[in-house]
Amino acid sequence: MVPIIGSLVSFVVAALIGGLAIYLAARIVVDVNDYTRAIFTAVLGGIAWALTAWIPLIGPLVALVAWVAVIKWRYPGGWRVAIGIGILAWLSALVILLVLHILTPLRIGAFGVPGV
Numbered sequence: 664m665v666p667i668i669g670s671l672v673s674f675v676v677a678a679l680i681g682g683l684a685i686y687l688a689a690r691i692v693v694d695v696n697d698y699t700r701a702i703f704t705a706v707l708g709g710i711a712w713a714l715t716a717w718i719p720l721i722g723p724l725v726a727l728v729a730w731v732a733v734i735k736w737r738y739p740g741g742w743r744v745a746i747g748i749g750i751l752a753w754l755s756a757l758v759i760l761l762v763l764h765i766l767t768p769l770r771i772g773a774f775g776v777p778g779v
Contacts, residue, residue: 673771680759681705681752681775685734688751693738700737705775708733712777730777752776 682702689695689704708730716726734752735745756773763769773779 674774676769677772677774678702678705678709680763680771681709681756681773684752684756684759684773684776684779685748687755688748689738691751692744692748693740695738704733704737705773707737707775708777709775712775727777753779 679702682698682705685704685708686698686701689697689701711729711733712726715729716722718725731742731745731749734748735742738745738748753776756776756779760771760773760779763771
């Protein structure tokens with residue numbers, strides 16, 4: 664039972680970090696101030712990534728497009744805006760995780776933000 668609880672806590676913390684990265688990016692790019700929306704976007708983006716990344720040869724590209732499509736669906740603006748939010752969310756997640764890794768012994772990722 665304890666490993667399940669640990670996994671659940673890790674998932675929640677990673678989703679909150681991924682949500683924070685998307686929140687910061689969306690706040691800057693489209694001035695949307697909604698952390699709950701960002702958390703759900705991170706979870707949906709993570710699911711979209713997981714459902715498509717396994718495709719042979721083109722999986723990572725399809726997964727990236729699916730992740731950006733989730734951002735496009737959840738926030739105002741077109742593909743360029745969604746790509747901008749995605750790039751800024753990725754950079755934000757890197758900075759957040761770097762700070763966390765420097766200040767704490769936690770080694771956790773950012774669920775819903777690919778590659779971090």
